Amino acid sequence: MTISEKSAYLKGLMDGLNLNTETNEGKMIAAIVDLLGDVTRRLTDVEETTIAISDELDEIEEDLDAIEDFILDEDDYDDDEDWDDEEDEDDWDDEDEDYEEGFDFGDPDTTIYEVECACGSIINFDEETLEEGSIVCPNCGETLEFSLEDEDEDEE
Numbered sequence: 001m002t003i004s005e006k007s008a009y010l011k012g013l014m015d016g017l018n019l020n021t022e023t024n025e026g027k028m029i030a031a032i033v034d035l036l037g038d039v040t041r042r043l044t045d046v047e048e049t050t051i052a053i054s055d056e057l058d059e060i061e062e063d064l065d066a067i068e069d070f071i072l073d074e075d076d077y078d079d080d081e082d083w084d085d086e087e088d089e090d091d092w093d094d095e096d097e098d099y100e101e102g103f104d105f106g107d108p109d110t111t112i113y114e115v116e117c118a119c120g121s122i123i124n125f126d127e128e129t130l131e132e133g134s135i136v137c138p139n140c141g142e143t144l145e146f147s148l149e150d151e152d153e154d155e156e
Contacts, residue, residue, distance in 0.1 A: 003040050003043060003044075004040050004044060006040075007033075007036045007037050007039075007040040010033055010036060011033050011037065014029060014030065014033050110126055110127070111126070111127055112124055112125070112126060113125050113126070113127075113129075113130055115135070115144055115146070117137040117139065117140060117142060117144060118140075118142065119137060119139050119140040119142070121137055121138070121139040121140070123135060123137060123138070123144070130146065133145060133146065133147060134146070
């Protein structure tokens with residue numbers, strides 16, 4: 001029997017005994033049964049809250065595990081010297097469809113540019129780097145130069 005059922009059973013016993021609640025003993029028993037009912041309701045609320053919190057914590061733990069797996073997988077790729085862009089395409093599954101190539105500067109208005117070096121490395125950079133006119137390939141050290149002249153002519 002649950003605690004709620006036991007409390008209801010005691011209330012039923014009290015009602016079934018037709019106790020006179022005008023006597024001192026009757027008042028005492030009625031007060032105890034009412035107190036047990038209140039305690040039972042509060043305890044039931046605490047149990048329900050505890051279950052809800054436990055469920056939320058389980059979900060958070062699963063999310064953290066997924067994040068940890070993602071970060072560890074990403075670290076493995078960064079450390080892998082044999083990493084190849086063609087293998088990169090094969091390793092993404094359907095969950096990663098929303099992945100955008102490049103990187104995020106945190107500002108949605110920032111435009112990210114991409115250039116491929118002669119060594120095959122893909123380099124991502126922002127408008128500030130574009131305005132500087134060149135970037136050094138982190139893989140082979142070659143300086144890649146670019147200008148905004150073609151873009152200015154297209155706007156006119």
